[in-house]
Amino acid sequence: MQLRRTLTVTTVGLGLITLTACVALVLSTTLLRRTVDDLDRAHAISRLASSLAHQSIRFELETTPMGRSLSEAQGRVLLARAIDLTRSPDERQVLENLAPQLESHWHSADNGDARLPPSLVSALIRVDDLFAAKAEAQSHRAHTIDMTANVLGVGMALLLAAGVLFFLWTLNQFVFGPIQRLASSVDRFAAGDPTARAPVSGAEEIRRIALAQNTMADALARTREDQLRYVATVVHDLRNPLAAVQLAVGYVTPKRPLPPEGRIREIFAMIGRQLRRLNSLVGDVLNAVQIEAGEIVLRKTTCDLGELAEASVSLFRSMSPYHQLELSRGGSTILLADATRIEQVLNNLIGNAVKYSPQGSLVSVTVGAEDDQLFVTVSDQGPGVSPALQSQIFRAFSRGPSQHEEVEGIGLGLYVSKRILEAHGGSIEVSSPDGRGATFQMTLPRGLPGTDAERVPAALHSASSEQLSSA
Amino acid sequence: MASIVLIDDDDDMRETMADLLSIEGHEVRTACNGVEGLQALDDRLPQLVLTDLEMPVLDGRAMVFRMFVENLGRENVPIIVASGAPDLGEIAKALGTPYYLAKPFPLETLNATIDRALAEAIPARPPGLLG
Numbered sequence: 001m002q003l004r005r006t007l008t009v010t011t012v013g014l015g016l017i018t019l020t021a022c023v024a025l026v027l028s029t030t031l032l033r034r035t036v037d038d039l040d041r042a043h044a045i046s047r048l049a050s051s052l053a054h055q056s057i058r059f060e061l062e063t064t065p066m067g068r069s070l071s072e073a074q075g076r077v078l079l080a081r082a083i084d085l086t087r088s089p090d091e092r093q094v095l096e097n098l099a100p101q102l103e104s105h106w107h108s109a110d111n112g113d114a115r116l117p118p119s120l121v122s123a124l125i126r127v128d129d130l131f132a133a134k135a136e137a138q139s140h141r142a143h144t145i146d147m148t149a150n151v152l153g154v155g156m157a158l159l160l161a162a163g164v165l166f167f168l169w170t171l172n173q174f175v176f177g178p179i180q181r182l183a184s185s186v187d188r189f190a191a192g193d194p195t196a197r198a199p200v201s202g203a204e205e206i207r208r209i210a211l212a213q214n215t216m217a218d219a220l221a222r223t224r225e226d227q228l229r230y231v232a233t234v235v236h237d238l239r240n241p242l243a244a245v246q247l248a249v250g251y252v253t254p255k256r257p258l259p260p261e262g263r264i265r266e267i268f269a270m271i272g273r274q275l276r277r278l279n280s281l282v283g284d285v286l287n288a289v290q291i292e293a294g295e296i297v298l299r300k301t302t303c304d305l306g307e308l309a310e311a312s313v314s315l316f317r318s319m320s321p322y323h324q325l326e327l328s329r330g331g332s333t334i335l336l337a338d339a340t341r342i343e344q345v346l347n348n349l350i351g352n353a354v355k356y357s358p359q360g361s362l363v364s365v366t367v368g369a370e371d372d373q374l375f376v377t378v379s380d381q382g383p384g385v386s387p388a389l390q391s392q393i394f395r396a397f398s399r400g401p402s403q404h405e406e407v408e409g410i411g412l413g414l415y416v417s418k419r420i421l422e423a424h425g426g427s428i429e430v431s432s433p434d435g436r437g438a439t440f441q442m443t444l445p446r447g448l449p450g451t452d453a454e455r456v457p458a459a460l461h462s463a464s465s466e467q468l469s470s471a
Numbered sequence: 472m473a474s475i476v477l478i479d480d481d482d483d484m485r486e487t488m489a490d491l492l493s494i495e496g497h498e499v500r501t502a503c504n505g506v507e508g509l510q511a512l513d514d515r516l517p518q519l520v521l522t523d524l525e526m527p528v529l530d531g532r533a534m535v536f537r538m539f540v541e542n543l544g545r546e547n548v549p550i551i552v553a554s555g556a557p558d559l560g561e562i563a564k565a566l567g568t569p570y571y572l573a574k575p576f577p578l579e580t581l582n583a584t585i586d587r588a589l590a591e592a593i594p595a596r597p598p599g600l601l602g
Contacts, residue, residue: 242555247484
């Protein structure tokens, strides 16, 4: 059910009922007024007819010619007034038919016979009766109209009340009720119940809001779950170096002599390694938290992506002598970027490739340029990335379960890398076509004003040093 | 003292633990994943297995199950699981072993747990696999 359609239909329906009631009221009052007019007229004519009868009797009793002519004049006036009041030709005809009889009555007095002829009396009584009956009929009609108008009015009022009640019920059922349930579910969610979901009910529009709210709640719950899992992973990963350091304390006990000096040196070197590892893990977490909070600050200088890649490759060559690391460079790879951050990304990608692939396998790094876009691809011969994992490998705090045992670090590297590249206007993609080996390709815009890469570095030098000095 | 097979993928952790246990007088053989651990058991059965849980190739859980399902005598060796997992107690219960070490742990706890496991020698009995 759509709220808009329902509101439109209800408004139009109630409006039509009201309009009909108004028209009926106007019509009935007009009709009633006409009927009352007719009633008055018929009544007046009837009264005039009766006056005419009285006048005719008085005429008969008049003894003087003066009195008779006065009475005759009164009679004429009464008849003229009665004829004036008629509306239809029939009524007029009835009254005009009286005129000759009255005339002959008035003239008969001139002949000395002023007696009232019985035919005139009965004609006058007939006229009186006729109009009295008409008045009676109009009165009856007026009563009928009144009754009909009353019934109609009460009916319309009931219909209108029912319409309004139905409208309120509909609003409550499909609007206010669902909104209240929606609000209470939002309140419960806000109060910390992650399972609170809005019931999808009511009008179409409110169902859409409820669905959107539920989608948002799902996303938040998923993020919360991710974060809780992430915290558990962080705790777990921090405990490994801690365990080695804690155990090393066991070398120095009151019960036993100290180990020989050479062994002590080894133990302290180990403690140093594990503390560096702890520090690097803590740094990873801080890095991710800062980036998540949007606090990524880039200190851009002109640098050579090829040289950065070369530095990273040589670092891993020394750290992992059993892997074959190959680097190929082509074209001008100078760009404006935060060299430290980009190095962090390269170390992450190359480090992952080394970590994931078996010893003795090839890790190849290619740096190149296409127009204003620079790219680095890192390919390994490891187990590859499953299509399911490819979609979430760059998400924060997510590390695929299959990798869990094999990867050191806390699954933030690719997320951090992606955010750093995005801050530079670049991007990163993973492909693992046949499930054997993975290729990560990062793309960066040159970011230099103008296309002539050779000339621009000098022009930008002052800008970047200004930026550094102001920082 | 006792012969122990120690399995942990972290070089520093494994070597430190092995060194300290040797100083205590135990005979320690090491492995850095479940597969190597099972090989060490095949060579000669120890009196105790001390294993990490998260390891590449074959993790501690899978290794414990393998020890149990193949009826080679390995199922009677008591097992201590050592890990930084937050729910280690639950994991140990799921593996059917009463012995576990939550990382980080001091040397005294390591020695006390090993002594208890050697004295009681209760083998792991993964509940899902009991007939």
